[in-house]
Amino acid sequence: MNAESRSGADLLVTAAEIARSVGVTRAAVSGWRRRHADFPAPVGGGTRNVLFVLSEVHTWLDRHRRSDPGEVLLWQALRRTYGDDMTRGVAGIADLFVTGAAASLDDEIASQATALAAESSPSEVVAGLTARLAGSAVPEHVTGPRLIRAVKHFAGQAHGVVFDPACGIGSLLLALGDGCGVAGQELDPAAARLAGSRARLAGRGDVTIRTGDSLRADGWPELRAPLVVCDPPVNAPDWGREDLLLDARWELGVPTRAEGELAWLQHCYAHVAPAGRAILVMPPAVAHREAGRHIRAELVRRGLLTQLVALPPGMAAKHDQPVHLWLLARPASPDDAVSSVRMVDLTANDPDGPLTPTPGQVVDVPLVELLDETVDLTPARHVAASRSDRLAQYASLREDLAHRLHELLTLLPPLTAGPGTLDAARMSIEDQRLYGAAFRALDEFERQVKELADLGEQAASMARDGLTSGAIRPQ
Template sequence: MEDLAAQSSPAEVVAGLAERFIDSAGRAGSEQVSTPRLTRAVRHFAGAVNGIVFDPACGIGSLLLAFGSCPEVVLAGQDADPSAARLAEARARLAGRTDMTIRVGDSLREDRRPELRAALVVCDPPANVPDWGREDLLLDARWQLGVPTRAESELAWLQHCYAHVAPGGRAIFVMPASVAYRNAARRIRAELVRRGILTQLVALPAGMVASHAQSVHLWLLRRPSSPDDDAVSAVRVVDLTANDPEGPFEPTPDQVVDVPLIDLLDETVDLTPARHVAASRTDHLAEYMSTREALVSRLHELLGLLPPLTSGPGPLDGAAVKVTDLARAGLVEVTDGEATSTGDQLDTDYLHGFLRGAANTRRSTSASGSFRADVRGSRVPLMGIDDQRLYGTAFRALEEFERRVKELTELSDRAASLARDGLTGGALRPTTGSLPETPAPRR
């Protein structure tokens, strides 16, 4: 770096320092540096800005400087690292922004700009910080949405940012993806939605941050300009996880859905964009009709699968042979608890059918109730090969019947889920005169 300073201008030195700091993934402090990709994404979703732009965890100033070319904005920041703050100010001066001011201090514990209210607050906060000062800040007025847990430092930063948003202003906050669904954050997520503060949530592609390869989210907040300001009725969710991290960041129509607030306020308050965008792409009518037709078809198939049976000869335990004797005679092979015929004297389906019978199941169950996989002690009745094959055909039909019943159960669950979600979400409606008769509920 001394060689670089001797051979370069101050502007090149500062630019080189910033570039090395941004690229130093894995080094202490580098996880708090906003990458150029993330900076471009935040700038894109910020749109037009006029007024104060504030970053309470500005680091070396990357997010603030994304707005440096806008003469109509005033840049302000704070950071706990004095060295990072000095580098941010040097970068601003070299960019021609001599008006940018950075205060030094931990914003959560020592807010150096308590009276500042900004048109836009941007923040890529420290992540996974277990000691963010919760015990000392339990009664802080910033926790309007609820006191974050020790594990939810990001939600403390989010509420700090919102406290600095002016009426009618906005905040763009970089958030780990897990905060959208973690149970510990559910109550605060619900308050953000219920009060109409959260307006948009964007899932960015993987590779946007230096310290890990997971996707991060942008949470966009808005403070009403007055008590009479119309609250938002839906949250726009955007799923860009399949996009190139270099951009562009303009979503296609199938990557965006406006989710009504009431649909978000369920037991989990899961805000994960992929979940809601995927649900919006479901063609409920087509899928429901297709599933219903498959269900009707399977019901008809089931009618022909149960084999025709008649009265039997009575208990078959009299003339029976143990599987262990069959194995000793080389007529069956037992592997991993499964017996298989080795020749033409014994039908395998006949063998499997009787091994699954109630009597043999009891023999394979210990006194403690645990099931033993070894079938060697099981018994198989003695009968001719023609009768074995007759029984084997019936057992095969029963196995196919059981398999189809399992498929039918899955189809039934799918049909009921599609119908219920479609009816409650407005994608489906009942048709008049075609509903099946259902028994009246018992009183």
């Protein structure tokens, strides 16, 4: 049933019908649902074709200005002209408002944009188009609002210069750099132009965005910032390894072709000032992939990684998979290096819920415990291990040891004086049976003594670790 055939205040519509009425793609509606906690909740339908109350959707659209017919017409004109390259179209409109020149726009689009800005403001027009850009195409260089909120939460208050070497259209950088100097670099020229224009339209004269490949051609070689943030490109087929093998930035080791994320991590760390911090968005696989084990080990060994946070699914604009936040710090002196890494597991949380972990979601892991054969830094693994009941485990082991010790006494056969040297040929069948049983009992006793030694070593190790961590205490 279509929306047109329904009546009443509680008309129900599908996502496809919402998209048609507003003039956007169905993917745009899915993006709004994923990134905006206040988008109306579905009230019916199946998993593939959910239904929404039309009046609630209209209220939400009005609140977010997505039902503005002028904005819809402008967006449709941009789509007809630029197709999938909508970043370039929105950047052209932002350039028009900043410079007054419409060289990259046709006259119809420039006229529509100017008329729409007269009704509100240039910055509101660009903000609306940027929101549509993030909600429809979801390009690689757009960081969604949920992820921005998480980065802001764990980065804390920024002071001095904030730097983002893969800033995209500038959403993360501008959100973190409020009241600070801002520097960024972006490979895509249109995205870099849009980031710079958004800053100027917001009255930010302290923002400088440079264009270029940050890994191959660092546009800020001398910059050392108190805070570096980055949502780097992932799964890049070629991050430039062959051209950068001897680069000084790889102080933790040269990443493999498959570990481009660890190249971005080291690039960001190279730009961190003494006593400064970096916070990066990473795929979960970076925490445990075999190819990155040596770099992870060096990062931990030097005490540079301070915290690793596993965020809930649905935080990223590009996909619904979980992501991690890696927090690094450059010690002002060797004595400032950390002795443990804080592991936070928020994967079970609502993506729009609180970001402060409960006591059961966080654990401080000593560096030495992370430096095993795998150097697996997955937070869930360490948080789960910290929640184990060491006291109950130790009590169970102790009881098992006592039981096994009692059993050992019964395994030793009772022996009496014998005739001396045995003559097996003259032994009776009964004597052969008795001697055979005694030797088998001694073999079993010896075997169980060895098992008991292993069990005792396990109990002692568990008790020692529990006492050291404070999980258990002596009676």
